[in-house]
Amino acid sequence: MIIPTILYALLGWLVGIAINHAADILPKRETVVQWPKCSACGARRPVPAWSAWLAVLTGQQKCAQCGQPRPQFTRSLLVEIVTPAFFIFLITHYGISAYLGWVSLYTAILILVTVTDLEHRLIFNIVILPSILLALVGTFAAGVPPWPAALVGGGAAFVVVYIAALISRGGLGEGDVTLSVFLGLIMGFPFILLSLGFGVFLGGFVAALLLVSRRVGLKSFIPYGPFLTITGWVMLVWGKEIWDYYF
Numbered sequence: 324m325i326i327p328t329i330l331y332a333l334l335g336w337l338v339g340i341a342i343n344h345a346a347d348i349l350p351k352r353e354t355v356v357q358w359p360k361c362s363a364c365g366a367r368r369p370v371p372a373w374s375a376w377l378a379v380l381t382g383q384q385k386c387a388q389c390g391q392p393r394p395q396f397t398r399s400l401l402v403e404i405v406t407p408a409f410f411i412f413l414i415t416h417y418g419i420s421a422y423l424g425w426v427s428l429y430t431a432i433l434i435l436v437t438v439t440d441l442e443h444r445l446i447f448n449i450v451i452l453p454s455i456l457l458a459l460v461g462t463f464a465a466g467v468p469p470w471p472a473a474l475v476g477g478g479a480a481f482v483v484v485y486i487a488a489l490i491s492r493g494g495l496g497e498g499d500v501t502l503s504v505f506l507g508l509i510m511g512f513p514f515i516l517l518s519l520g521f522g523v524f525l526g527g528f529v530a531a532l533l534l535v536s537r538r539v540g541l542k543s544f545i546p547y548g549p550f551l552t553i554t555g556w557v558m559l560v561w562g563k564e565i566w567d568y569y570f
Contacts, residue, residue: 335410446498480507
């Protein structure tokens with residue numbers, strides 16, 4: 324199992340590079356299918372510099388043409404650590420199986436959504452809408468989860484979060500609604516209900532800490548997507564165990 328784990332970690336590292344590329348390109352409203360470029364002068368990055376860690380090892384943190392540093396470099400380093408770590412956990416937890424592939428793909432999507440929402444307060448439709456279609460394929464083609472639970476979960480998430488968005492008057496956005504639908508589809512009913520509840524609790528707890536520490540004010544906007552993705556991933560992996568514990 325050591326060799327498959329190492330190979331899966333390598334896959335996670337490559338996925339992390341792809342996530343960083345998408346997170347850099349999506350805010351520019353450009354296609355992600357392009358050669359990574361310097362954001363300052365547009366010069367193509369050499370292949371080793373596609374990875375933040377390889378850029379450090381080869382001394383290519385800055386553009387060879389204009390000398391400008393790579394934006395969001397710390398985030399890129401972190402994503403290239405976190406994503407392989409998730410992949411190592413997943414293959415250890417699930418073993419080599421079809422479900423491993425689906426949950427790994429969903430994990431990569433949630434990492435990308437977390438990054439873009441934290442950095443730009445945006446959950447891009449070009450990411451989340453195809454992800455919803457992918458989740459539908461997963462539930463009907465592979466039974467991940469069984470389609471009745473998935474459809475009820477997606478529908479319940481839409482109703483609950485859409486009503487919450489109307490009540491909050493800007494506190495929740497369209498992206499939060501579509502993200503919740505995606506989460507409902509990939510974890511199913513009734514697990515999505517606990518996921519949303521935990522997300523509210525975690526978001527409120529973090530907001531209270533930030534208010535007490537005076538890092539934000541009462542009128543500050545705090546992106547809610549990351550709280551949904553964190554609790555959603557936890558329920559995706561341990562939903563049944565957590566539900567059985569409480570009920």
